[in-house]
Amino acid sequence: xxxxxxxxxxxxxxxxxxxxxxxxxxxxxxxxxxxxxxxxxxxxxxxxxxxxxxxxxxxxxxxxxxxxxxxxxxxxxxxxxxxxxxxxxxxxxxxxxxxxxxxxxxxxxxxxxxxxxxxxxxxxxxxx
Amino acid sequence: xxxxxxxxxxxxxxxxxxxxxxxxxxxxxxxxxxxxxxxxxxxxxxxxxxxxxxxxxxxxxxxxxxxxxxxxxxxxxxxxxxxxxxxxxxxxxxxxxxxxxxxxxxxxxxxxxxxxxxxxxxxxxxxxxxxxxxxxxxxxxxxxxxxxxxxxxxxxxxxxxxxxxxxxxxxxxxxxxxxxxxxxxxxxxxxxxxxxxxxxxxxxxxxxxxxxxxxxxxxxxxxxxxxxxxxxxxxxxxxxxxxxxxxxxxxxxxxxxxxxxxxxxxxxxxxxxxxxxxxxxxxxxxxxxxxxxxxxxxxxxxxxxxxxxxxxxxxxxxxxxxxxxxxxxxxxxxxxxxxxxxxxxxxxxxxxxxxxxxxxxxxxxxxxxxxxxxxxxxxxxxxxxxxxxxxxxxxxxxxxxxxxxxxxxxxxxxxxxxxxxxxxxxxxxxxxxxxxxxxxxxxxxxxxxxxxxxxxxxxxxxxxxxxxxxxxxxxxxxxxxxxxxxxxxxxxxxxxxxxxxxxxxxxxxxxxxxxxxxxxxxxxxxxxxxx
Numbered sequence: 051x052x053x054x055x056x057x058x059x060x061x062x063x064x065x066x067x068x069x070x071x072x073x074x075x076x077x078x079x080x081x082x083x084x085x086x087x088x089x090x091x092x093x094x095x096x097x098x099x100x101x102x103x104x105x106x107x108x109x110x111x112x113x114x115x116x117x118x119x120x121x122x123x124x125x126x127x128x129x130x131x132x133x134x135x136x137x138x139x140x141x142x143x144x145x146x147x148x149x150x151x152x153x154x155x156x157x158x159x160x161x162x163x164x165x166x167x168x169x170x171x172x173x174x175x176x177x178x
Numbered sequence: 179x180x181x182x183x184x185x186x187x188x189x190x191x192x193x194x195x196x197x198x199x200x201x202x203x204x205x206x207x208x209x210x211x212x213x214x215x216x217x218x219x220x221x222x223x224x225x226x227x228x229x230x231x232x233x234x235x236x237x238x239x240x241x242x243x244x245x246x247x248x249x250x251x252x253x254x255x256x257x258x259x260x261x262x263x264x265x266x267x268x269x270x271x272x273x274x275x276x277x278x279x280x281x282x283x284x285x286x287x288x289x290x291x292x293x294x295x296x297x298x299x300x301x302x303x304x305x306x307x308x309x310x311x312x313x314x315x316x317x318x319x320x321x322x323x324x325x326x327x328x329x330x331x332x333x334x335x336x337x338x339x340x341x342x343x344x345x346x347x348x349x350x351x352x353x354x355x356x357x358x359x360x361x362x363x364x365x366x367x368x369x370x371x372x373x374x375x376x377x378x379x380x381x382x383x384x385x386x387x388x389x390x391x392x393x394x395x396x397x398x399x400x401x402x403x404x405x406x407x408x409x410x411x412x413x414x415x416x417x418x419x420x421x422x423x424x425x426x427x428x429x430x431x432x433x434x435x436x437x438x439x440x441x442x443x444x445x446x447x448x449x450x451x452x453x454x455x456x457x458x459x460x461x462x463x464x465x466x467x468x469x470x471x472x473x474x475x476x477x478x479x480x481x482x483x484x485x486x487x488x489x490x491x492x493x494x495x496x497x498x499x500x501x502x503x504x505x506x507x508x509x510x511x512x513x514x515x516x517x518x519x520x521x522x523x524x525x526x527x528x529x530x531x532x533x534x535x536x537x538x539x540x541x542x543x544x545x546x547x548x549x550x551x552x553x554x555x556x557x558x559x560x561x562x563x564x565x566x567x568x569x570x571x572x573x574x575x576x577x578x579x580x581x582x583x584x585x586x587x588x589x590x591x592x593x594x595x596x597x598x599x600x601x602x603x604x605x606x607x608x609x610x611x612x613x614x615x616x617x618x619x620x621x622x623x624x625x626x627x628x629x630x631x632x633x634x635x636x637x638x639x640x641x642x643x644x645x646x647x648x649x650x651x652x653x654x655x656x657x658x659x660x661x662x663x664x665x666x667x668x669x670x671x672x673x674x675x676x677x678x679x680x681x682x683x684x685x686x687x688x689x690x691x692x693x694x695x696x697x698x699x700x701x702x703x704x705x706x707x708x709x
Contacts, residue, residue, distance in 0.1 A: 070475065134459065154464060154467040155463055155469075159474070161471075
C-alpha cells in the first residue's frame with residue numbers, strides 16, 4: 051500500500067488527514083515540524099507528500115524548494131494544502147514544483163480523490 | 179534650449195537698439211539742420227557785407243575804365259571777385275535798369291550806356307534800383323539752382339548819375355558743407371549702430387542669462403532634482419522671481435518628502451493588511467477544515483455508525499460549517515478587492531449561457547430544499563464576453579443565492595439573459611427576478627454598499643454579512659459593466675447585471691439553442707453540496 055507523508059504544524063489537521071487517509075487504506079507518516087519532516091522524507095522516500103504551506107520556522111514553500119533541490123526528493127509527488135485560494139498563490143506553488151493544490155476547507159472525498167489521482171499519475175510515469 | 183534664450187535676448191536687444199537708433203538719428207538730424215542754417219546765414223551775411231563794400235569801387239572802375247581800358251577793368255574786377263568765393267555774377271546797372279557791366283564766370287561784358295544794353299527784367303529789382311535801396315533776396319535761377327541776390331545802390335558824391343550793383347551769390351559752398359555734415363552724421367550713425375548692437379546684446383544677455391538660469395532650474399526640478407536652487411546676480415524683479423522660485427522649491431521638496439513618507443507608510447500598512455488577511459484566512463480556514471473533515475467522515479460512516487438523532491445534529495453542523503466557510507471566503511475576496519493589484523485582471527472568452535447554467539447547478543440543491551421554481555432563459559446567439567470566469571461565477575452565485583434566500587418557500591426566480599445596449603454601448607444584460615420580500619425604495623441605492631443590509635434583523639433571519647452585493651458591484655465595475663436593482667416591497671426584486679461586449683466588437687457566436695427551463699424536483703436532499 052502507498053505510503054503518504056503528512057506535514058502540518060496543526061496536530062488536529064495532521065490527525066484529520068491521517069484519519070481520512072488511513073480510512074482509505076493508506077499507510078501514513080506524520081510530522082508537525084518542517085525541518086525534521088524534510089530529513090525524514092528524504093530518508094524514508096514516501097510515495098506522496100501532503101504539505102501544509104503555512105508553518106512556523108520552515109514553511110511549506112521553503113520545504114518544497116529544499117525537497118526539490120535534493121535528488122532523492124526531486125520526483126516525489128507533492129500535494130499542497132493551503133488556506134490561500136488566490137490564483138497567484140496556486141500558480142506560485144505549482145511553479146515551485148508542487149504537483150497539485152487543494153484549498154482549505156476541503157471535503158475528505160475531494161482530498162482522497164486528488165491523492166489517488168496523483169498516485170496513479172506517478173505510477174503511470176514510473177511504468178513508462 | 180539655447181534657441182529660446184536667443185529669442186528673449188534678441189527681443190530685449192532689439193528694443194534697446196531701437197531706442198538708441200531713434201535718438202541717434204534724431205540728434206543727427208537736429209545737428210545737421212542747425213549747422214545748415216548757421217552756415218547759410220553766415221554766407222548771406224558775408225555776401226551782404228561784400229556787396230555793399232565793393233559796390234562803390236566797382237562802379238568807379240566801370241565809370242573810369244569802361245570806356246577804354248578794358249584790360250585794367252578786367253584786372254580790377256577779377257581782384258574784387260577773389261574777395262568772395264561765393265560770388266557768381268556781378269552786375270552794374272544804371273538807374274533805369276539797363277546793364278552797364280556784367281561779370282560772370284570770369285568773363286566781363288561792358289555795355290555802352292543807354293543804347294543796346296539789355297534791361298533787367300525783374301519788377302522787384304527795378305523797384306529796388308529806382309528807389310536806391312539796399313535789398314537782399316533768395317532767388318531761384320533759370321537753371322534751377324538757388325542763389326542769393328543783393329542789390330547795393332551807389333550814389334556818386336557829386337550826384338546826378340547813379341548806379342546800382344547787383345551781386346548774385348551761389349549756395350554751392352553751403353550745399354557742400356551740408357553734404358559733408360550729412361556724411362559725417364551718417365558715419366557717426368553707423369559707428370553708433372555698431373556700438374548699439376554690441377551694447378544691447380550684452381545688456382540683453384545679462385537679463386536673459388538670469389531668466390535662462392531660472393528656466394534651467396525649473397527644468398531640473400521637473401526632472402526630479404528637488405534640491406535644485408537658483409542664484410541670480412541682479413537685485414531686481416528677476417532676483418525676486420528667483421527668490422520666489424527657491425521658496426516654492428523648498429515647499430515642493432518638503433511636500434514631496436511628506437508624500438513619500440506617507441506613501442511608504444501606506445505601503446507598509448497595505449502589506450500588513452495583506453499579511454493579516456492571509457493569516458486570518460489561514461487561522462479561520464484551518465479549524466474549519468478540521469471541523470468539516472470530521473463531520474463529513476462522521477455523517478458518511480467513516481468513523482463507525484451513529485444514531486439517527488446524532489446524524490441529524492451532524493448534518494446541522496455540516497450545514498453551518500459550510501455557511502461559515504462561504505463567509506470567510508467572501509471576506510478574503512473582498513479584502514483582496516481593496517488592493518489595486520490584487521484583483522485578477524486576466525480575461526477569457528466566456529459563454530454566458532453555460533456560465534449561468536453552471537452556477538445554477540451549484541445552487542440547485544438549495545432550490546430543491548425550498549421547493550422553489552427557477553427558470554433560466556438565455557437568448558440564443560448571445561455574444562461571447564471577455565471576462566474573468568471565476569469572478570463572474572462569484573457574481574451570479576451571489577445574486578442567485580440572494581434571490582433564493584429572500585424568496586419564501588414555493589416562490590419563483592426568473593433569470594433572463596439577452597443582448598442589450600447600455601449608455602450606447604453594446605453588451606449583454608442578465609436579469610434576476612425573484613418573488614421575494616422586496617427592498618424599500620429608500621434602500622435601493624445603498625444595497626451595494628459594504629456591510630449594508632436592508633434590515634439589521636435580516637442578518638439573523640437570512641444570514642450573510644452584507645458583503646455579497648458589494649463584491650458583486652466591485653467585480654462588475656472592474657469589468658466596466660453596471661449593476662442595479664428595481665424592487666417592489668412584498669412583490670419581489672429584480673437585479674440587472676450589464677456587461678460590455680469586447681472592445682473589438684465581438685463576433686456573435688451561437689450559444690444556446692432553445693431556452694432551458696429547469697424546475698426543481700420536490701425530493702428532500704441535503705442542502706450541503708460541493709461548491
